[in-house]
Amino acid sequence: MAEITILGSGGWGIAMGLSAYNCGHSVTLWSPFEDEVKMLSEKRTSEKLLKGIEIPKDIKITNDMSVIKDSLITVIATPSVAVASVAEQISRYKKNGIIVNLSKGLEGESYRRLSIIIKEKNPDCEVVVLSGPSHAEEVARNIPTSLVAASTSISAASIVQDELSSEFLRIYTSDDVVGVELGGAIKNVIAICAGICDGLKLGDNSKAALITRGLAEMSRLGVKMGANERTFSGLAGIGDLVVTCTSRHSRNNRFGNLVGNGVDIKTALAEVGTVEGYYAARLAYDLANKYNVSMPIVETCYKVLYENYPIDTVVKDLMLRPKTQEH
Ligand SMILES: NC(=O)c1ccc[n+]([C@@H]2O[C@H](COP(=O)([O-])OP(=O)(O)OC[C@H]3O[C@@H](n4cnc5c(N)ncnc54)[C@H](O)[C@@H]3O)[C@@H](O)[C@H]2O)c1
Structure with missing residues (x-):
């Protein structure tokens, strides 16, 4: 059993906390927000984000x-905008270990990619x-899922694989940290476009073309930035792109749908979170523009x-852009 602390107690933090807990680990959820800590500690669920999912009493919840x-x-x-400040806070308490x-x-x-910022602030920690x-x-409902753990330290990636894998999480x-990180970041842009497609009442053909050509764009940029092209045909590339572009759970997709329906950007952002x-x-x-891609x-x-x-x-x-070859 290992100690695992999750910084950020939103939907994804709670779900991964539950998954780690079910692997037999001692899990702590952290949030900077007192009201969030109070609500989760008292209700032991997040009705807004994960309705019907119970957070066991053994999972500690704190803002310390x-x-x-x-x-x-x-x-x-946490949301990506908070990662730099959270990484800075980590450095006050942690001199080594895996982030x-x-x-x-x-x-x-x-x-810059988030892993670079985390490593810069925590040079003696391994970042995965x-x-x-x-x-x-x-x-959170134990539906079988597969992920990829990428790191420049393959031993750190293997520890994460060993400690967090289960029958529900492979x-x-x-x-290829560059490819995995870029895939995760840019698929959200394509997912907004997929939502716009739905909002505009386009069809399956349009959605499939968008996903395929969106992947081509991601790969082109990734390769220019040093990624391995094959990563984009893996879980963090096409895998994440398909799930985000086709699922009702995706907030990017929902946001795009609102925009496609003519809702103004500010209102749509406020509605989705x-x-x-x-x-x-x-x-x-x-x-x-920078990489001329x-x-x-x-x-x-x-x-x-x-x-x-x-x-x-x-x-x-x-x-109606100028006609071109596929590859
Ligand atoms: N929700 C998913 O299914 C999912 C899946 C894979 C990856 N992700 C990624 O994980 C990240 C978190 O997603 P989420 O859906 O849990 O987000 P969220 O907005 O539901 O929750 C994020 C949590 O981070 C903390 N937080 C918020 N603002 C903060 C700040 N300024 N400083 C420190 N902590 C802060 C809070 O505890 C908050 O509940 C995002 O980058 C998202 O793209 C989400």
Whole structure:
């Protein structure tokens, strides 16, 4: 049995906490918000995020970050905008050990991958990125799920694989941190477009084309940034892309659906909550320009979200771009 602390007590933090608890570990959930700690401690469930899922009494819930001192694995499960500050707080209490990042996004100011920022602030810790097709609502209900644990330290990735795998959660290892992280961040942008597709009442053909061409864009950028192209045909690439683009659980997808239905961006954001793809769209658009990579779907999404590009001409404009070869 190992000590595992999950930093961030939203849907994904709770689901992964339950999964670790079911592997026999001693689990602590942390949140910076007193009201969240109080609500979860009293109700032992999150009615809003994981209705009907009980958090066992043995799982501790706290807002005291010092609990990470004893953990073998410290897991970050906050929105990506909070990762830098959480990584900074970790460094006050932890001098070594494994930090697992579950958050999917890129750093908003520097455009850097989150694992780089975590490592920079915690140079003596090993950083592992755990990603793949996984909705909290399903993991919390023990629905079989597969993830990939990527790290430059393959021994740290193997420890995460050993400690967190179960009959319900199959974890693979990978040394392609760049590919796994970019896949997790950029699929959220494509998922917004998939939601827009649904909002515009387009069909299965359009959705399949969007997923396929979205994957091509992700791979192109990833390869330019040093990723292994094969990672994009794995769990953190096509796997996560398919689940996010087709599932009713995805907040990015729901947000896109509202936008496709003509709801203005601010209202849609307020209605859905954390929409990682909204921030990732700006970052991916800038990265595409920086690395000189053609990403027409990402570019269009960026313009819809940030530049009032009219939603009724979006599809026609994408379809009538200059003709080209598939590969
Ligand atoms: N929900 C899922 O199914 C799922 C699956 C895979 C990956 N993810 C990723 O995991 C991350 C968390 O997702 P979520 O759905 O649990 O999000 P969420 O918004 O439901 O919860 C995040 C939690 O992080 C903490 N938090 C929020 N703001 C914070 C701040 N400023 N500083 C410190 N802590 C803060 C809070 O405890 C909050 O409940 C996201 O990056 C998401 O993309 C989510």
